[in-house]
Amino acid sequence: MRKLQLVYEGKSKRVYSLDEDSLVMEFKDDVTALNGNVKAIAMGKGVLSARLSAFFFKLLEDHGIKTHFLNYDGCRIVVVKRLNIIPVEVIVRNYAYGSLFKRIPLYRPLQRLDPPLIEFHYKDDDLHDPLVLEEDLIRTRLLTHEELDFIKNVSLKVNDILTKFFESRNLKFIDMKLEFGRTKKGEILVADEISGDTFRVVDDQGNHLDKEIFRRSRDVALLLKAYIRLAQVVGVGIDDIYTPCRDYYNE
Ligand SMILES: Nc1ncnc2c1ncn2[C@@H]1O[C@H](COP(=O)(O)OP(=O)(O)OP(=O)(O)O)[C@@H](O)[C@H]1O
Numbered sequence: 001m002r003k004l005q006l007v008y009e010g011k012s013k014r015v016y017s018l019d020e021d022s023l024v025m026e027f028k029d030d031v032t033a034l035n036g037n038v039k040a041i042a043m044g045k046g047v048l049s050a051r052l053s054a055f056f057f058k059l060l061e062d063h064g065i066k067t068h069f070l071n072y073d074g075c076r077i078v079v080v081k082r083l084n085i086i087p088v089e090v091i092v093r094n095y096a097y098g099s100l101f102k103r104i105p106l107y108r109p110l111q112r113l114d115p116p117l118i119e120f121h122y123k124d125d126d127l128h129d130p131l132v133l134e135e136d137l138i139r140t141r142l143l144t145h146e147e148l149d150f151i152k153n154v155s156l157k158v159n160d161i162l163t164k165f166f167e168s169r170n171l172k173f174i175d176m177k178l179e180f181g182r183t184k185k186g187e188i189l190v191a192d193e194i195s196g197d198t199f200r201v202v203d204d205q206g207n208h209l210d211k212e213i214f215r216r217s218r219d220v221a222l223l224l225k226a227y228i229r230l231a232q233v234v235g236v237g238i239d240d241i242y243t244p245c246r247d248y249y250n251e
């Protein structure tokens with residue numbers, strides 16, 4: 001990737017400039033927890049997350065959801081439309097879990113949330129991505145009324161698609177995080193990634209197929225096992241996840 005200009009290195013991905021309208025996302029094997037305070041390397045995770053993300057973006061596109069997805073190289077690279085990211089994380093919850101209990105300890109663990117609960121968090125690492133009100137988003141002009149409605153609507157649709165997808169595989173879709181961005185023309189697309197790093201899925205025994213494993217155990221081997229199981233359930237390949245990726249951009 002030496003020929004492409006690195007524009008951002010985050011906790012789980014490197015983002016390079018491909019051309020005026022598109023970016024190359026390279027999924028790293030790094031895994032973090034507690035806002036980046038716990039760090040480890042899980043060999044194979046980058047390929048698995050890129051592959052799952054590409055799979056889910058295609059699934060959403062097949063259902064008429066507009067996303068930033070353009071192309072997947074088969075390894076750890078996902079090519080996407082270059083967007084102005086809206087600094088808001090949208091969390092959709094189907095069952096009570098995780099940080100919800102820190103906010104209000106009145107829910108029962110895994111209590112069904114129907115209709116799903118939507119939360120907005122302002123993306124700011126120093127502030128630990130605080131919960132914000134819909135009114136905050138409007139008053140600060142992060143979003144217009146129409147954009148907020150649109151984003152809520154799309155988030156619920158995405159949640160519905162993924163919930164059905166996992167239910168048909170006897171898995172419970174607990175919650176997920178989405179990011180959105182704007183094209184130059186102001187169109188809003190689903191951005192970033194959709195993988196075991198950004199949603200929670202459990203089987204009927206309560207075993208996680210997502211990053212929760214690492215948050216609890218800090219064990220990369222257990223995390224990789226869960227991600228391989230997730231990939232198998234989804235139906236994407238796992239045989240080549242330790243094979244070095246070809247660097248097409250330098251050939
Ligand atoms: N289509 C897109 N266009 C521009 N930027 C994007 C797009 N999709 C995702 N991003 C941004 O690219 C970065 C991906 O890197 P990564 O997910 O590793 O970041 P991170 O460590 O989670 O940090 P943060 O999300 O707080 O910036 C994120 O900042 C994400 O918001």
Ligand SMILES: [Mg+2]
Binds near residue numbers: 010
């Ligand atoms: Mg991220």
